[in-house]
Amino acid sequence: MTAVRTPEQDLARFRARLAVAGVVVFVCFGLLVARFFYLQVVRYDYYSTRAEDNRISLVPIVPNRGLITDRNGTVLARNYSAYTLEITPSKVADLDATIEALSQLVDIQPKDRRRLKKLMDESKSFESLPIRNRLSDEEVARFIAQRYRFPGVELKARLFRDYPMGSFASHVIGYIGRINDKDLARIEESDEAANYRGTDHIGKSGLEKSYETALHGLTGFEEVEVDSGGRAVRLLRRTPAVPGNNVVLTLDLKLQEIVEKAFGNRRGALVAIEPATGGVLAMVSTPTFDPNLFVDGIAPPDWDQLNTNPDKPLLNRAIYSAYPPGSTFKPFMALGALTTGKRTPGYVMGDPGYFNYGGHRFMDDKVGGHGSVDIYKSIVVSCNTFYYVLANDMGIDAIANFLRPFGFGQRSGIDLPGEATGVLPSPEWKKQRFKRPEQQKWFGGETISVGIGQGYNAYTPLQVASALGALVNDGVLYRPHLARYVVDAKTGARRTIEPQPLRTIPLKQAHIDLIKRAMVGVNKAGTGARAFAGAPYEVGGKTGTAQVFSLKGAKYVEGRLAERLRDHSWFIAFAPADKPKIALAVLVENGGFGAQSAAPIARQALDYYLLGKVPAGIAPEDPAGVESADDEEHAH
């Protein structure tokens, strides 16, 4: 940069710099071309996939949920289409003001608002939540005319689940509800997330839960081209949804209805089984509830009412509550005595009315005893002393080992969620159940109580009914089940749920026949005779009374005890005696002596099932009748 240079020098220097600039230009453009080559050739697959992902969006087509019908085709769960008004909280500036404005157009009750609040607590703010379901045509029209005022509020045509029989068989059918975080985690765990895109309800209890997979169906998809705003531009491909299968039950709704009405407002349970298949004909738990309340999120007052009710209407007593079986245990004990050889059919003992063991006197309920008692008579008159002695002779291990194959103290494997195990008492069980060594020890006196179905014994009504089924089915135990067929909603093809024999208990036919004869005797001349007076079919039965409250030797007088402390009333029965088509167990909580409360319910059930006799006050044919499936598909 010296002051004086010749023009030639300047020009030469200038041209050198032009050359440098040219080199820089080539290097820079070379860099760009390398970048283009990298993007367009090396990474072409990646970017072309990204572009496709941008372009294509999958819109789920939610399948119609399958129907649930009873064995005669009576619809227990179905779908119907209706309009619902939904709010996406994150898109609404002032939620309360919006709801207030909406309530000018459509009827919004305080309970609708409370339900929305509850749903908001359970959901994410970008989810669309219902504020009002089942809008009337007039309300739909009013909203559409003013919808511009309500950004973030949408009218959606949706399929709703409906339980047309209301509270009948509600514990068995269960209900669906909105998918919550727990359900979502389970769905993801089972790799079903894709199939649940667009679905916002799932089976929460009962058969709706256990047959969720079959009922739900396969979600279809529409492949649509979308623009950057997510708006669909055109349809590329459509995979239709496969509707959920219909589930046909072994349940007879009429029988169910008769039994539920027979219970009146008493608490209790009944399970009736077809012994030869394990098919459940009726499963009652009272009080019941209306599953329709749950479908779109239960309103808090309804929930409080159900949840705090001391009668626990949500509890399925038939499979979840375990009770001491009382004297309904005796036929099984007697069969055990014969099978293990501890007693013979001809064995007779004299009953003094008590049994002394370890300084304690176990009393018979008849003062002075029943005189000479053999196996047959011990069942007919329900002689306690006979079984005190028998239990002591057999010992707790032999009792437990004989009864275990009948399913006592084990989950039956029925196709319902939430089954309780119950307790088949044994020294091993006691060791596991208690922590302190002095509690773990088994005492001989405890065996005596077990012998008459008291003490630690605790079985669900289902277990008792299922065990009776095995007994009258000549020792073949079937897994109890509620579903009979799974029917393809499109083709009508049925898949039979095959009866599943669990095991054959090695029993002698002569022993079985003796026990069955004795149980028939119960209803002819024994404790069940009054309830079954004049029955035109031969029916076996056994009453039972389970102690709720230990009287510590004092005499039990029903009127003096608070209702909740009264004994539970049991009755088990099977008919016809020679070839049983039905075996059942009835339990009436705090119903007192079994013959009083439970046996008449069993009588009504058998009269209907064997004779078709419908008690006064119940329609002989249900007007709801058989309904056809709603096949229309429903895109979300």
Place this chain on the structure above:
Amino acid sequence: MSPRLDPRTWLRYLLAPMDGPLLLLMLALAGYAGIVMVSASPERLPLVAVNTSIAFTSMWIAAKIPPQRMMSIALPLYGLGLLLLVAVALFGEISKGAQRWLHIGVTRIQPSELMKIAMPLTLAWYFQTREGMIRGRDFLIAGALLAVPVLMIAKQPDLGTSILVAASGFFVLFFAGLSWKLILPVAIVGVVGIGSIVATGDIICKPGVEWPGLREYQKHRVCTLLDPTSDPLGKGFHIIQSTIAIGSGGMTGKGWGAGTQTHLDFLPERHTDFIFAVMTEEFGLAGALLVVVLYILLILRGLFIAAGAPTLFSRLLAGALTLIFFTYAFVNMGMVSGILPVVGVPLPFVSYGGTALVTLCLGVGMLMSIQRHRRRVGT
């Protein structure tokens, strides 16, 4: 001039001031731009035609102005530009957070655009007046002439234009013989600086970290470039979507009008700054190479003209204008393909936008003028 409207005479009259190779290249670029615009924004085609006509007319007029005349208007133009920049700072219209526009009567103008032409003209004029006795002091004065408008434009803020104006001035200084001792250290510091920003991007891009001298949106642009996924719905969206458009084009592209990124609105600013992504999505690597080759030919022609220019003024002006075209092209393609920050520089001669097109064509016209007048001025 013949009074008769003989087409041949007219054509000769029209072509007389033009440089053949440059005109062919301009027509090729304009044609290519039109083809891409049919896909990117067909509704703007009439406007594109009008803009292109105005731009070519400007080019023709500029080509007719002899370099001597240019020299004489350089300083007044610079003064006018400076005045307008002051006016913008005082009364300018604020749009999108930047004060760039000035209302004059019915229309509004962007004075910074004027500086892109006025700056190389003025600096080339300055060095021409000092020819034969250029000292270090002259580079200081030239640097000051350059710095004032650049800083004013950067303050608007308009980073893209201030970079282009600064570059146009710097190119004059470079060709005037700015010492390598000054250039190399700055270049090295620049490379090291950019390198360290890239290396430490995670730390310095954290929210709350302030960058001295740069605005929040400028920091954001740099940080988004370093990691577009950090802001996939905001600023990063543009870069992510344009690289997807380019990459998914592959070797030969998806076909004219078949770019999904373009036509489903994923691509932002598709007729202006990001039109290169449309071009490469639909015509692939082949389409990209075509435009790069056109630019290289244009630049080579420009450098050739500069090399043969007779005066210092025309040499410096031709060299600087040529490198301006390069800067436009490199910065635009670099930012759209994700290796440079998004600074709002159009793709020269292709992007929609009348002002920039006219400015660029004026530059080409000046190159043509230098080429056509080389013999008459020669010593």
